[in-house]
Amino acid sequence: MQSAEVTAVPVLAGWQQVHQPVLLQHQVELWVYQLNTAIPQLSGNKWLKLKYHIALAQQAQKAGFLTFGGAFSNHLAAVAAMCKYHGLKSLAYVRADQLDKHNPTLAFCLQQGMQIQLLNRNQYRWRNDADFLLQLQQQHQHLLIVPEGGSSIAGAMGVAELDLDLTPAGNASHIICAAASGGTLAGVINGSGCKILGIAVVKDPSLPDRITQLLQSDDKQQHWSLNTDFCGAGYARFDNSILQFCRDMAQQRLYLEPIYTGKALAGVFTLIKRGYFPPGSRLSFFHTGGLQGLAGLHYRNLITTADFALLSGSSAG
Ligand SMILES: Cc1ncc(COP(=O)(O)O)c(C=O)c1O
Known part of the structure; x- marks a missing residue:
């Protein structure tokens, strides 16, 4: 890589x-x-965990990242900032029942151009499920799926x-x-x-x-x-x-x-x-x-x- x-x-x-x-x-x-x-x-760990995901996205000619996180997640803020910095799109599946635009983390993410989709507590449990991820990848073929927290081989x-x-x-x-x-x-x-x-x-x-x-x-x-x-x-x-x-x-x-x-x-x-x-x-x-x-x-x-x-x-x- x-x-x-x-x-x-x-x-x-x-x-x-x-x-x-x-x-x-x-x-x-x-x-x-x-x-x-x-x-x-x-x-901290954020730029390091995301830099090889950027390289992967570039190699696979992806337009951006799709990732997961809680409503106050440091990882979501980092993905939003990293994608904006590299001219990439970002889409996050966020564990929340409603979108609170006053939440400072989500407000920052939105301001960086991140798109947000909500998952309730039960739906969020699927975030590492292979079938769910396959379905998401088919829906968003132009995006690289980055696991929650950026914890993957590339992140490490x-x-x-x-x-x-x-x-x-x-x-x-x-x-x-x-x-x-x-x-x-x-x-x-x-x-x-x-x-x-x-x-x-x-x-x-x-x-x-x-x-x-x-x-x-x-x-x-x-x-x-x-x-x-x-x-x-x-x-x-x-x-x-x-x-x-x-x-x-x-x-x-x-x-x-x-x-x-x-x-x-x-x-x-x-x-x-x-x-x-x-x-x-x-x-x-x-x-x-x-x-x-x-x-x-x-x-x-x-x-x-x-x-x-x-x-x-x-x-x-
Ligand atoms: C500030 C901070 N420290 C430590 C960690 C833990 O890192 P990891 O999720 O890779 O175990 C996180 C989560 O990414 C974090 O946001």
């Missing part, structure tokens, strides 16, 4: 070391890798290009990221040699199998594990301790949201306190983006205006 024709979105990548007394106590170093793009909705391939093993202080002992549809973790495993830990933010018993299906070789199996202790009440649900953790990190200018990166990194701190990482460990945490989701949390009154400003970095002096 070639990426030569994929127009590169300008990228600013870098490492940030986290300083907390608990890290000193347990003799663990923590580095966060951030990949910020000029289009914020493509930051983009993420595998990251060099998360080498922090500014030297080789990492562990690489860690949040896992939901699994493509990011699979890409990290395919691209790295050290121990890899995914922190599941969804309760999905099929997740380990879905990750395994995207691995390049069997010998990658030994290097990774998936922790499922930190889903809490489930996907997109978070308690005040996660929110407080995101606030504390924002004070250090590390901006997280409570559904993916905040939940996963808070889990890492719990693991550190439990002594999971041996003294001398150097952790490399991949910041997978998703700050666009804060606007949706604010819109639904799940976070206050003050928290919205603090967590998105707009109140930073």
Whole structure:
């Protein structure tokens, strides 16, 4: 698969070391890798997960993408932005009973030119069903079907290009990221040699199998594990301790949201306190983006205006 024709979105990548007394106590170093793009909705894992889908669409002379997501999905915002940037069409099947044009994620998607079709909760369960996908492909032959979350071989391939093993202080002992549809973790495993830990933010018993299906070789199996202790009440649900953790990190200018990166990194701190990482460990945490989701949390009154400003970095002096 070639990426030569994929127009590169300008990228600013870098490492940030986290300083907390608990890290000193347990003799663990923590580095966060951030990949910020000029289009914020493509930051984190998003541009990487979509770039080879663009290449596939170009090779197959498709006019755009057809994809799936929830009404506040980071992936939908990313697909809308990525397609617009590359002059492609985008069509999304969204899990919702009605189209709320005030929802900030959907408003952004519509503004980027994305077409939206609604699926109710039951219909949305078909999103990975082979017959349903065949039917959709026949209806939309000019579009490339991109699975939910961009988690496919192509999605994992983009993420595998990251060099998360080498922090500014030297080789990492562990690489860690949040896992939901699994493509990011699979890409990290395919691209790295050290121990890899995914922190599941969804309760999905099929997740380990879905990750395994995207691995390049069997010998990658030994290097990774998936922790499922930190889903809490489930996907997109978070308690005040996660929110407080995101606030504390924002004070250090590390901006997280409570559904993916905040939940996963808070889990890492719990693991550190439990002594999971041996003294001398150097952790490399991949910041997978998703700050666009804060606007949706604010819109639904799940976070206050003050928290919205603090967590998105707009109140930073
Ligand atoms: C911000 C953020 N972090 C992590 C993930 C998890 O990535 P994946 O779905 O590839 O497991 C997602 C979902 O794509 C996300 O939006």
